[in-house]
Amino acid sequence: MITARIKRGSAELAILALLAEEPLHGYEIARRIEKQSGGVLRFTLASLYPLLYRMDKRGWVRGAWQTLPSGRQRRCYELTPKGRKQMPPMLKEWGLFFRALHKLAGVSRA
Amino acid sequence: MITARIKRGSAELAILALLAEEPLHGYEIARRIEKQSGGVLRFTLASLYPLLYRMDKRGWVRGAWQTLPSGRQRRCYELTPKGRKQMPPMLKEWGLFFRALHKLAGVSRA
DNA sequence: TCCCTATATATAGGCTTCCGATGTATATGT
DNA sequence: ACATATACATCGGAAGCCTATATATAGGGA
Numbered sequence: 001m002i003t004a005r006i007k008r009g010s011a012e013l014a015i016l017a018l019l020a021e022e023p024l025h026g027y028e029i030a031r032r033i034e035k036q037s038g039g040v041l042r043f044t045l046a047s048l049y050p051l052l053y054r055m056d057k058r059g060w061v062r063g064a065w066q067t068l069p070s071g072r073q074r075r076c077y078e079l080t081p082k083g084r085k086q087m088p089p090m091l092k093e094w095g096l097f098f099r100a101l102h103k104l105a106g107v108s109r110a
Numbered sequence: 111m112i113t114a115r116i117k118r119g120s121a122e123l124a125i126l127a128l129l130a131e132e133p134l135h136g137y138e139i140a141r142r143i144e145k146q147s148g149g150v151l152r153f154t155l156a157s158l159y160p161l162l163y164r165m166d167k168r169g170w171v172r173g174a175w176q177t178l179p180s181g182r183q184r185r186c187y188e189l190t191p192k193g194r195k196q197m198p199p200m201l202k203e204w205g206l207f208f209r210a211l212h213k214l215a216g217v218s219r220a
Numbered sequence: 221t222c223c224c225t226a227t228a229t230a231t232a233g234g235c236t237t238c239c240g241a242t243g244t245a246t247a248t249g250t
Numbered sequence: 251a252c253a254t255a256t257a258c259a260t261c262g263g264a265a266g267c268c269t270a271t272a273t274a275t276a277g278g279g280a
Contacts, residue, residue: 010211028257038209046241099148107123119266136229184229
């Protein structure tokens with residue numbers, strides 16, 4: 001039986017989902033999480049960068065330095081096949097968790 | 111704007127929801143969380159008891175020792191009015207959070 | 221009789237995950 | 251000139267949960 005632990009780990013899923021659409025750099029990821037969640041999910045940069053390094057180390061994303069025309073540097077992250085494989089089980093686990101919490105406490109999406 | 115932090119804190123909500131139906135002792139709470147969530151939410155007793163003490167300290171629940179006919183003792187927890195008031199905002203926050211995660215990553219309840 | 225499981229509470233120690241505060245540096249608008 | 255936005259980075263710490271362990275009683279099966 002799949003058991004969904006009670007945990008916050010939704011940040012990783014959010015990042016994977018964003019990078020599944022297109023490669024992004026850190027600062028842009030944070031902005032999109034806030035924007036695309038309607039301002040609900042706030043995510044500080046102090047949380048984001050260590051998270052990205054960890055996901056890079058695991059091989060879920062691959063970061064590469066870019067040099068902008070201005071000469072400025074930034075790190076662009078791309079989803080790897082291994083990272084893409086992580087998504088379905090995470091989606092399933094969160095779905096299960098949500099349904100369970102709904103059954104117990106009546107949490108609704110509406 | 112209400113911002114839902116990314117956190118696991120669902121345990122407190124689950125406990126409040128169970129105690130809203132009827133007073134229960136710790137061991138029974140853990141059993142019901144597992145049972146009523148279809149085995150999805152697992153919750154170790156080592157997490158549960160400190161949580162109950164904290165909620166008692168905050169005045170959300172009130173624990174009282176019972177002596178069973180067998181002479182055995184156990185602690186029965188009851189929801190307080192203050193505890194009941196915590197539920198609607200928590201439900202709202204979790205609802206917002208799930209909608210946001212659904213928008214971002216496609217987490218579904220179905 | 222002895223052991224195993226279930227019931228019931230409790231604590232120590234530690235891990236993961238996230239946040240606040242702070243720092244550095246460049247680009248852009250006013 | 252100055253404020254704001256962009257962009258990355260780290261330190262320290264808090265929160266929330268788990269593993270392991272301890273204690274003690276009750277009931278069932280070998």
